[in-house]
Amino acid sequence: MPDAAQFFDRIDRPARLPDGVASAIIDAIETRQLQPGDRLPTEMELARRFGVARTVVREAISLLRYDGIVQSRRGVGAFVADPAQKSTFRISPACFEKRKRIVQLLELRTGVQAGASALAAEMRTEAEMRDIRQTLAEVEAADRLGPAAALEQRVDSELLLYRRIAEASGNEYYVEVTRMIETTIQNNLRSAFLKNAANSEFGPQIMAEHHAVVDALIARDAEAARLATRSRFERAAHRLAARQDFL
Amino acid sequence: MPDAAQFFDRIDRPARLPDGVASAIIDAIETRQLQPGDRLPTEMELARRFGVARTVVREAISLLRYDGIVQSRRGVGAFVADPAQKSTFRISPACFEKRKRIVQLLELRTGVQAGASALAAEMRTEAEMRDIRQTLAEVEAADRLGPAAALEQRVDSELLLYRRIAEASGNEYYVEVTRMIETTIQNNLRSAFLKNAANSEFGPQIMAEHHAVVDALIARDAEAARLATRSRFERAAHRLAARQDFL
DNA sequence: GTCAAAACAGTTGTCTGACAACCAGACATA
DNA sequence: TATGTCTGGTTGTCAGACAACTGTTTTGAC
Structure with a gap:
């Protein structure tokens, strides 16, 4: 049932207060107003300055502490930590506003995915191989329907x-990192991906790229898998970046 | 001034309440007691069950929300999110209790660092090359002092x-990921690294491994850099894992 | 009986105030 | 000098309240 409502995005509600406070503090750290080792203003003081309650400030600081950006000591205060102590890898949505950052992210994705493929070539079980071939068949089926048909389905497969x-690959870290990168990209560039898929990401050449990867996995050839995967994602990134409407 | 106090470690203080609550909830999610889409108990209810104040529960939930593990809607409740929505990569200290997980982490490190090296071979500037050679010289200097001398200094360089x-590499994501992985490893395996460095991580062979990497960077040979880095970290991981006292 | 508006109960988000635990430094004391 | 004590300040936790919002139920007009 076609519905005009699909064209209306959610209005951007005022974000949660603690998130705003947290990013304000992060901002101060990134702009060097607050340097590693410096003490943050007290929670009371921050609450006064931001015009919020202390509970809000506390929640904000607890987020930063969770990421290892600040350390706090009871009875003393909260301190900006050594940046090397950051214990989390997180991709901020703001990065998707700069073309250069997106290209770098696609580079990272290429490298990590290629590493995962190489490992998978060595570690895969027969059952996993069957699943992979099955999924490849689904990609192929969607591809045969033409560029515009079953668009989302093709991209998702x-x-x-x-x-x-x-x-x-049998390596849970690779699974987590690749999934995390992919999720972030999809959340921020989904529309560009779909447009791209409708224009250039289909047809025999693209299917040949996928096949090269899967064939290497079948042959248990780690180096070939790495190369094929690298080549596939490099080309995909190149095709995406070549689009006129890409940022 | 030798001081007996050096033998006294910091006593482990009781962790913060919100952290405990957060990991209890994560546990419930990982053990499938709470499945994606399920609603968490209300903050009141959780506070009652854990025997803490609601502010503590709120702080805990805000951490999970920050990682994309739960989503909360005012007036309704907090819900376990689709695991694919997790927006962060984080290595829990608990992973360092299982040998298998550590090996996997070292694998990831190898792959990512190799990718960074390959990129660096292409993107490096002359100034960066000078810095790298300078640092390599420092490693070499520390190495010449023998296995036990200047141990920390050698590892750090x-x-x-x-x-x-x-x-x-000029890629900030590679910088962040490698640094984050390295930080986590050092925070959890520092002592093993030091012992290892004193026993096997020194001498001409190891220096040759480093030189191979740097030479490839000088030659701007991306594939050689990837291979040399991979080889260096794979061997280091192997030597580490071969130790008797390694877990 | 139907349907829309209004009231309601429940939940999260924020605010306020209080107290406990803790720390650094000043001060007193031996 | 070394040790104990006090004091003000800061973070950690608690308790209670209200605002904002949601899904459901009730009410009332037709």
């Missing part, structure tokens, strides 16, 4: 294919 | 060498 491959 | 290389 492609994503699933490479997630399956990462899982076949 | 090695870490610095590969951090410099990652920075020379």
Whole structure:
């Protein structure tokens, strides 16, 4: 049932207060107003300055502490930590506003996914191989329907294919990192991906790229898998970046 | 001034309440007691069950929300999110209790660092190359002092060498990921690293491994850099895992 | 009986005030 | 000098209240 409502995005509600406070503090740290080792103003003082309650400030600081950006000591205060102590890898949505950052993110994705493929070539079980071939068949089926048909389905089955491959590596960290990167990209660039898929990400050449990867996995050839995966994601990134409407 | 106090470690203070509550909830999610889409008990109810104040529960939930593990809607409740929505990569200290997990983490480190090296071979500037050679010289100097002397210094300069290389890639995500992985490893395995460095991580062979990497960077040979880095970290991981006292 | 508006109960988000635990430094004391 | 004590300040936790919001139920007009 076609519905005009699909064109209306959610209005951006005022974000949660603690998130705002947290990013304000992060901002102060990134702009060097607050340097490693410096003490943050007291929670009372911050609450006064931001015009919020202390509970809000506390929640904000607890987020930063969770990421290892600040350390707090009871009875003393909260201190900006050594940046090397950051214990989390997180991709901020703001990064998707700069073309350069997106290209770098796609580079990282290429490298990590290629590493996962290489491992998978060595570690895969027969059952996993069956799943992978099955998923590849789904990609192929969607591809045969033409560029515009089953668009989302095609993109999703492609994503699933490479997630399956990462899982076949048997390395949970690779699984987590690739999934986290993919999730972030999809959340922020989904529309560009779809447009791209409708224009250039289909047809025999693209299918040949996928096949090269899967064939290497079948042959248990780690180096070939790495190369094929690298080549596939490099080309995909290149095609995406070449689009006129890409940022 | 030798001081007996050096034998006294910090006593482990009781962790913060919100952290405990958060990991209890994460536990419930990982053991499938709470499945994606399920609603968490209300904050009141959780506070009652855990025997803490609601502010503590709120702080805990805000951490999970920050990682994309739960989503909360005012007036309704907090819900376990789709695991694919997790927006962070984080290595829990608990992972260092299982040998298998550590090996996997070292695998990831190898792959990512190799990717960074390959990029660095192409993107490095002359100034960065000078810094890298300078750092390599420091490693070499520390190495010449023998296995036991300047132990920490040698390990640290090695870490610095590969951090410099990652920075020379010009890709901030590679810098962040490698640094985050390295930080976590050092925070949890520092002592093993030091013991290992005193026993096997020194001498001409190890220096040759470093030189192979740097030479590839000088030659701007991406594939050689990838291979040399991979080889260096794979061997280091192997030597570490071969130790008797390693878990 | 139908349907929309209004009231309601329940939940999260924020605010306020209080007290406990803790710390650094000043001060007193031996 | 070394040790104990006090004091003000800070973070950690608690308790209670209200605001904002949601899903459901009730009410009332037709």
